[in-house]
Amino acid sequence: MIIKKFVGKTEEEAVEAAKKELGEGIVIMNVRQVKPKGLLAAFKSKQVEVTVALEDEREPARPVRREPEHQAEPKAVSGAVSGAQESPDKDSVSSQSSIEKKLDSLQTLLESQLKQSESTDKGDRTFEERENGEEGDKPGADKSPEQEKDDEQEKFIRLLYNTMIENEVAEKYANQILEDVDKNRKPNTPFDYILANIYQKIILKFGKSEGIQPADKGPRVVFFIGPTGVGKTTTIAKLASIFAVEEKKRTVLLTADTYRIAAAEQLRTYAQILEVPFRVIYSLEEFQTAAEAFKDYDYIFVDTAGHSHQNEEQLEQMKSYLEVLGDKVQTQVFLVLSATTKYKDLLKIADNYKEISDYQLIFTKLDETTTLGNLLNLKLHADTPIAYITYGQNVPNDIEKFNPQKTVKQLLGGKA
Ligand SMILES: Nc1nc2c(ncn2[C@@H]2O[C@H](COP(=O)(O)OP(=O)(O)OP(=O)(O)O)[C@@H](O)[C@H]2O)c(=O)[nH]1
Ligand SMILES: [Mg+2]
Missing domain, CATH: 3.40.50.300 (P-loop containing nucleotide triphosphate hydrolases)
Structure with a gap:
């Protein structure tokens, strides 16, 4: 997935610039007003910053667990993130109010994700590589700091899963969205990055909407x-x-x-x-x-x-x-x-x-x-x-x- 920011005098102008560079397939992630910087800032008019994403066609399709069609009402526990009923620790980073706050500052969240993907591109090991490496958990050993981080992350993902189910997202779709994120996270992956990633996945699932369009000819x-x-x-x-x-x-x-x-x-x-x-x-x-x-x-x-x-x-x-x-x-x-x-x-x-x-x-x-x-x-x-x-x-x-x-x-x- 490609994420990029574009600035323009209006939202339309920024989106146009994004389309010019990345094509028609872009999806808008976030829109915000930005104040001009520099000495003459006071004399410049406000600008609009649009964060867009483009699904990378080359990304290999991941196998998705098949669920029966027309399933019943969404249930509260998932296979991908099992045991999802656990209530979150009040002080933990993964508390509901902390998610609310994070979502409020979505731009910061998306930026942290941008930074994180840059550092990944510079050669960090993948989740699978780490899994096969030597740093893994030894059976019976006390929890390493890495394991603790991993547990916290899992809790965070479970909380998001529960929230989606409470909002009546069908279980199969909640699973599809979170399975991928769960597979690819690393112990040092910040919460912001995970949340931004999930946010983006869902936005991309909603895709672009067209609405009523004028006809080329006639009514x-x-x-x-x-x-x-x-x-x-x-x-x-x-x-x-x-x-x-x-x-x-x-x-x-x-x-x-x-x-x-x-x-x-x-x-x-x-x-x-x-x-x-x-x-x-x-x-x-x-x-x-x-x-x-x-x-x-x-x-x-x-x-x-x-x-x-x-x-x-x-x-x-x-x-x-x-x-x-x-x-x-x-x-x-x-x-x-x-x-x-x-x-x-x-x-x-x-x-x-x-x-x-x-x-x-x-x-x-x-x-x-x-x-x-x-x-x-x-x-x-x-x-x-x-x-x-x-x-x-x-x-x-x-x-x-x-x-x-x-x-x-x-x-x-x-x-x-
Ligand atoms: N709360 C709420 N009520 C709505 C909304 N849209 C329509 N309604 C109400 O729903 C009722 C039915 O609306 P209509 O527009 O007559 O629905 P319809 O689909 O044309 O109905 P039929 O022609 O009988 O099939 C009316 O009382 C509307 O005021 C909405 O977004 N929110
Ligand atoms: Mg009617």
Whole structure:
């Protein structure tokens, strides 16, 4: 993995510089404002420093312990870091509050990791070499300082593991993340380095998210699909407000939800407030006519009826809507999921909708849960990015583009 810092007048400028050097595959680890240094500092404007990482393609893939698919709710003990129940020593470096503090100063953490990898590159022995060397533990001997350090580290990793499980990260994913770190640590590896390493691994697992993108030609038709009551219509109103009002893009709202009069009225009201056109579509033909009528628009947002993902007939009907416009029209599909839904149900929903279309994810109702593990679980299970998260009923405020940095801090025990 390559980690590097880039500075610019704005975040966008720093990210652009990073992309120029490292390519499009970069993932942003951290963003912070930096004060200019030097004599004339007071006259210089503030700058933004972005730390980015790039997964090194040459890194050999590590074997990952296979776990059965669709496993039950996450359990509290792992194979990779067994005995994970032990409660941490209050004064130990590995206490929860110390992790919180460390996560607060994430930049320092990432910097310490940078330094550590530099010293490793200068010829430190690997974990495996040390294991095969002579410094190993002799059976029966008192604990060497090295062994003590090793125990402390293990405790620290176990604590992080427990925190992830408490946040309902599925056991198999928590294991995948920590197994690697556990294997590669050395007794002199600082805690900061371990924590930064885990933080980065999870950020990279979340990957990049795209969100709604303008079409190359014609309007972008954006479908919002998902179970009943997750917040599809509310989310459309929030996004329409961003695109129509803030970005001044020509936006139109359509609804194919003709099951309930109230559902169409809900979107009609939002359309009136936002002063954008609105249409109810009752058939595939009406949908095609509407797409043609609004072909000069930038975005066509399509609301759909929430239904049970188990209902195959309704899924088939949805599929025909997703496909009827053909290849000439550029579409994007977002599966809207509530962060309050049970892990097992989310897996089923994600699988069933995968049968009708590819999609990106939107997670709603983050304000109604304190555990965010399902965001990571579903990202990895469905192998698709999370584009947006919503955290309240207020239109248009309670939505943002998904930013993995905050979520990962929380998954590791940082403050919300
Ligand atoms: N707390 C919270 N409530 C939300 C959020 N998003 C939507 N809601 C609420 O969830 C309820 C259902 O929202 P809708 O937008 O109607 O959901 P829907 O998916 O369109 O529902 P159907 O059309 O019936 O399938 C409403 O009361 C919304 O205000 C959120 O992020 N947080
Ligand atoms: Mg709705």
